[in-house]
Amino acid sequence: MSEQEIIAIERACERLVVDFAYFGDRREYASLGALFTENGTMIRPTGNVLSGPESIVRSYMSTPAERITRQLIRPGE
Secondary structure, eight states: OOHHHHHHHHHHHHHHHHHHHHHHHTTOHHHHHTTSOTTOEEEOTTSOEEESHHHHHHHHHTSOTTOOOOOOOOOOO
8 A cells, every 4th residue: 555545544533523524513413423324333421332324313313502612633643
């Protein structure tokens, strides 16, 4: 694998993290769900395992409207 390919993969991973935080904070749950493949799995901080975009979107849509989130993303080391 070339250095350019590695950089492109790293950039795509960074973009995924940033997009996830952005869509979650803005409550754009359909866009957040679209970041996952049909067999994508997510484990919530509560320990709930969510499988697939629909399950992930449903979970996020159940978040209380008064809850405000802001993601802090620390660069990798």
